[in-house]
Amino acid sequence: MNNSNQRRPTKRGHFLKKHRVTAHTQRVLTPGMVGALASFHAGYQRHVAVLGQLDTSNPDTPTLKKFYVFTKLALEYTYKVNLCDWQRRLPTEVKRAFTMLGISGTPGASIFTFRLGHEVAEKALSASEGPAAHLAALIKRKLGIKDIAFILEYPSSTSDENHQLHLHGIACIPEGLTEDDIRVVLAPKPKEEVKGYRQRFGNKAIDLQPITTPGAWMSYISKEYLITQRKLGSAPDYASHGASRAGKELYEELVSWIKSERAREAPQELAGETNATTCDHPPVSEPCPSKPSQRQD
Structure with missing residues (x-):
């Protein structure tokens, strides 16, 4: 006799497959995160300023090795963070x-x-x-x-x-x-x-x-x-209007930088999904990096 309370198996099984990030799983940007993100962005800009003076053909140049550090930190720090529109959805x-x-x-x-x-x-x-x-x-x-x-x-x-x-x-x-x-x-x-x-x-x-x-x-x-x-x-x-404008420009510049880096990383993430089913963090420099430590916001 069939139990009416028994869950009927589906082609996918009882457990949901690993899914991509949706709006329900995203985190909200908080004031506690702003200072760190601005610091990462400032560090990135400093390296950009000196990059043109280096011999980029030399892969062992120490500065070139450090160039991606701030980008990597920003990507890890903003993992699952919703970088929404300034005017309509960003918290006051x-x-x-x-x-x-x-x-x-x-x-x-x-x-x-x-x-x-x-x-x-x-x-x-x-x-x-x-x-x-x-x-x-x-x-x-x-x-x-x-x-x-x-x-x-x-x-x-x-x-x-x-x-x-x-x-x-x-x-x-x-x-x-x-x-x-x-x-x-x-x-x-x-x-x-x-x-x-x-x-x-x-x-x-x-x-x-x-x-x-x-x-x-x-x-x-x-x-x-x-x-x-x-x-x-x-x-x-x-x-003042000038202060608000400066804040909006800083935010939009930072968001543009992070989103462009996310887009650059996306093909690697898609390629790694079939080979790294236990990895729950988008790759930054390795195919399946460890999950970053949780920071206090």
Whole structure:
């Protein structure tokens, strides 16, 4: 007697055959991945810049051997990652990360921390357009800073001396504009009838620094994003058109590079599928490489 619950065998058997990557098996690009990808892309570009100076006919040239390292890392790191369209499908937080990295590559860009006097902070918090938009308009109008991207931080800790609202970001500072000039507008020194911002020890009111590790800075200034968003009731970030454009261009250049390399690797992958049924990672330099270690995003 046949059991109605028994699964009827098919020509393919009970177990599905190994299938190619679909949208359901793809991973989503995250802000934690952006800095690493940008580093791989920068390393690739550095090698491209010097490649023309080498004798490419010599297969033992050390630089030629290293040339493909960053491409290999990028391909492994983005395995099953959906590199979607910037405008319609890329997550907002990923756009924000690329925007920070994009503007960091603009000539004359610096990282900054702007602390605020009580009067400036309270006016921003009560602005109908939201504190981020209010401060962006003030910075543009009073300081002439046009290309800028920043994130507000509003910690829960309290201070009887200084206001807690401040902003971190990256901006192209106009020539001749000093930290003292910025402080007069955003964090004036305390005086009669002005609480301003009282500077203590190394906790400067206005701090401008050269960019050395943009990926690390981007991660640092995003650490309190969700907490600040909940506290303000609005998005705590702002990016000028120039900064957003730089981020979009960086992303599209990186995607074009990775997709072109994926296409170049595709024939090898197809050829290896019939001979390497246990391999679950597309080949990079070997017919069946081991699966890359999982990274923390």
